[in-house]
Amino acid sequence: MTKIGLAYINGAVPGFEDFGNLPTDVVGENGLVNGNKASKELDALIIPGGTLIESNEIDIPLNREIKHMARDGKPIIGICAGFQLLSNQIDIGRKSPVPILKEGLGIIDVDFSPLITSDRVVAKVYNNSFLVKNQKEDVTGFHTHTYGKVEGDAKILFYSKVQRMNYGDTNKKGDYNLFSGACNDDGNVIGTMIHGILDENPIIVNNLLEQIDATNTDEIYNRNKEVKKYLKGEVGINTGIKIPSIKGNKMPKYLMIGSNGSDSGKTFILTGLAGALTKRGYKVALLKVGPDVRDIIPGLYLTKGKMEDFASVKIGHLGWADIESTIDRLNNSDYDIVLIEGVMSVFTGILNEKVPFSAAEIAMSSNIPMILASGVNKGGIESAAIDLVSHANMLEKLGVSVEAILLNKVYNDKIFDNVVPYIKNNTHVENVLKLPKLKSGDMRGFIPEVEIRYDLFTSHAMDLIENNLDIDSVINMAHEVEFNKIYSFDEIKSKVI
Numbered sequence: 001m002t003k004i005g006l007a008y009i010n011g012a013v014p015g016f017e018d019f020g021n022l023p024t025d026v027v028g029e030n031g032l033v034n035g036n037k038a039s040k041e042l043d044a045l046i047i048p049g050g051t052l053i054e055s056n057e058i059d060i061p062l063n064r065e066i067k068h069m070a071r072d073g074k075p076i077i078g079i080c081a082g083f084q085l086l087s088n089q090i091d092i093g094r095k096s097p098v099p100i101l102k103e104g105l106g107i108i109d110v111d112f113s114p115l116i117t118s119d120r121v122v123a124k125v126y127n128n129s130f131l132v133k134n135q136k137e138d139v140t141g142f143h144t145h146t147y148g149k150v151e152g153d154a155k156i157l158f159y160s161k162v163q164r165m166n167y168g169d170t171n172k173k174g175d176y177n178l179f180s181g182a183c184n185d186d187g188n189v190i191g192t193m194i195h196g197i198l199d200e201n202p203i204i205v206n207n208l209l210e211q212i213d214a215t216n217t218d219e220i221y222n223r224n225k226e227v228k229k230y231l232k233g234e235v236g237i238n239t240g241i242k243i244p245s246i247k248g249n250k251m252p253k254y255l256m257i258g259s260n261g262s263d264s265g266k267t268f269i270l271t272g273l274a275g276a277l278t279k280r281g282y283k284v285a286l287l288k289v290g291p292d293v294r295d296i297i298p299g300l301y302l303t304k305g306k307m308e309d310f311a312s313v314k315i316g317h318l319g320w321a322d323i324e325s326t327i328d329r330l331n332n333s334d335y336d337i338v339l340i341e342g343v344m345s346v347f348t349g350i351l352n353e354k355v356p357f358s359a360a361e362i363a364m365s366s367n368i369p370m371i372l373a374s375g376v377n378k379g380g381i382e383s384a385a386i387d388l389v390s391h392a393n394m395l396e397k398l399g400v401s402v403e404a405i406l407l408n409k410v411y412n413d414k415i416f417d418n419v420v421p422y423i424k425n426n427t428h429v430e431n432v433l434k435l436p437k438l439k440s441g442d443m444r445g446f447i448p449e450v451e452i453r454y455d456l457f458t459s460h461a462m463d464l465i466e467n468n469l470d471i472d473s474v475i476n477m478a479h480e481v482e483f484n485k486i487y488s489f490d491e492i493k494s495k496v497i
Contacts, residue, residue, distance in 0.1 A: 001219070002212060003033065003041060004044045004045070004046065005023065005024075005045040006025070006045075006048065007047045008028050009060075011055025012047075012050040012052060013301055014231055014237075015300065016049060017048075017195055017198070018199050019046050019198045024223035025223075026231075027042070027062060028062065031062040038062065038066075042069065043214075044074060044075040045076045046076075046079070046198075047066070047078040047079065048081070048082055050297075051081060051454045052082065058102075070184065074212075075188050077192070078191045079195060080145060080192075080195060083150075083182075083193060084147065085104055086108045087106075087152070088103075090104060090111070090112040094147070108183065108191050110154045112148075112149065113151070115149035115165060116165065117162050118145075119142065119164060120140075121142060121161055121162060121180075121194065122138040123180055125137075126155070128157055134203055135203045135207075139158065139194065139197060139200070140196070140200045141200055142196055143162060143194065144307070145193055150178075155185065156179065157182055158179075158193075159176040164291065164318075181194065232304050235278050237301070238455075241279055243279065248334065248336040249337075251331055252338050252480070253338070254478055255337070255370070256342055257373060258371070258372050258395075259342060259344075259375075260374045265373060266373060268408075268461050269406070270295075270296065270299055270341045271299045272461035273469075274286055275299070275302035275458060275462035276465050276466050277339075279462075282336040283303075283334060284299075284335065286305060286341070287313055287326070288341050289359045290312065290343040291319050293320075295341055301458050302458050302462065310325065315343070315357050323366060323483065324483045328483065342359030345358075347394070350492060351489075355486055355487070355492075356486055360395060361486065361492070363395075364487055367399070367484065368481050369401045369477055370395065370402050371403060372388060373406040373408055374388050375409045381415045382415065389422070393426075396427070397495055397496075398492075398496075404433050405423055405427070405429050406434065408435045409436075410436050431477070434468065436464070
């Protein structure tokens with residue numbers, strides 16, 4: 001019986017992609033499959049993306065089994081964080097004045113350092129491994145990384161065409177400009193930054209199956225269905241929180257998390273809601289307005305959901321799929337609830353003539369209801385309340401339904417209680433919500449764009465949401481939607497000015 005393992009440890013996102021529907025068994029931190037060592041039981045191993053480096057110590061039994069399999073010549077494919085784990089070292093010190101180095105397993109001779117990319121990509125192939133045999137055309141997939149700069153002497157497998165790096169357009173010529181895959185000297189251990197490489201490139205899947213002499217593919221795919229049931233049975237990883245079966249909605253209901261600016265806690269709120277809704281049995285789709293789909297990965301960690309090819313909603317030329325086709329596909333899907341994370345302020349870019357260019361325009365296009373949030377940590381609770389009133393009234397003027405105003409990181413309940421009447425008296429918003437300031441001595445691993453541990457971040461997000469918000473009330477804020485139109489620049493300007 002052919003067995004292809006999938007690493008299932010804290011920080012991994014094993015539901016993020018289907019991995020060619022190949023994994024037949026899951027292997028945890030103990031390195032065991034059916035009570036036996038993975039190196040003896042498995043024919044191949046897939047290590048998914050996530051925050052494996054931030055969330056785990058390197059000296060765990062699974063990592064020792066990975067080294068055994070590598071020495072035995074068995075195929076190992078590490079994707080994103082899985083590639084990092086196989087490398088020499090990783091600098092996770094983004095925004096740190098000095099590198100913060102984490103040791104890898106040293107199987108593939110490369111080092112990693114910070115580089116942000118979130119593109120759909122094509123990649124050139126270099127014939128240095130069994131995996132790419134007969135792959136004459138470019139491969140496809142997507143990048144979504146914070147630590148994506150790869151340097152070293154390992155054999156090259158892939159170079160990706162990446163349009164944007166570190167929030168800027170850098171590749172107008174369309175060059176193959178980013179080292180995105182490598183292997184060890186023997187070619188059996190592969191690392192790549194290209195997510196979806198097994199889902200979108202059938203030749204690569206066939207090469208892997210041939211390498212391990214897999215003859216009964218039907219058995220592999222049937223066992224993969226059982227693996228997926230196992231993955232979908234638990235919220236997050238190693239939480240013990242079981243997901244019940246419920247009768248879902250005929251049509252998905254939508255809710256956007258918008259804000260009055262960056263650092264408002266949109267990612268934290270969306271993550272907590274995604275977990276709380278999944279815990280109740282809902283199938284939750286997660287979208288991001290704009291290109292930075294990294295923000296929805298913590299939520300996908302909890303839901304075990306896929307990074308859909310429409311998860312990044314286009315604004316201007318940035319993103320993966322337009323809102324019209326996205327709404328159409330979702331309304332014909334089996335999702336129950338769609339949570340959409342806005343970008344920056346809901347109005348950032350609204351007067352840019354490249355239509356659409358703001359979260360408000362995406363909400364306007366399809367009458368998507370919104371929770372409007374603000375962190376109170378910068379200007380205080382009072383300033384946040386005044387700003388939110390202004391934002392809510394402008395959104396109403398534009399035809400966007402603000403279902404709730406949420407003050408995040410509230411540090412004083414009395415001040416909050418005093419601003420609630422002001423908000424209600426100066427808007428038509430009835431629901432004024434609060435989330436308290438997160439109390440944690442060590443905040444490392446809590447900042448999505450700097451350093452994040454999915455296991456830590458998600459557990460705190462879900463606990464804070466469930467303990468402070470009425471989830472039934474939030475569910476009632478979500479509505480079914482249909483795409484209507486993208487408003488022209490002149491139409492928007494006439495409403496705003």
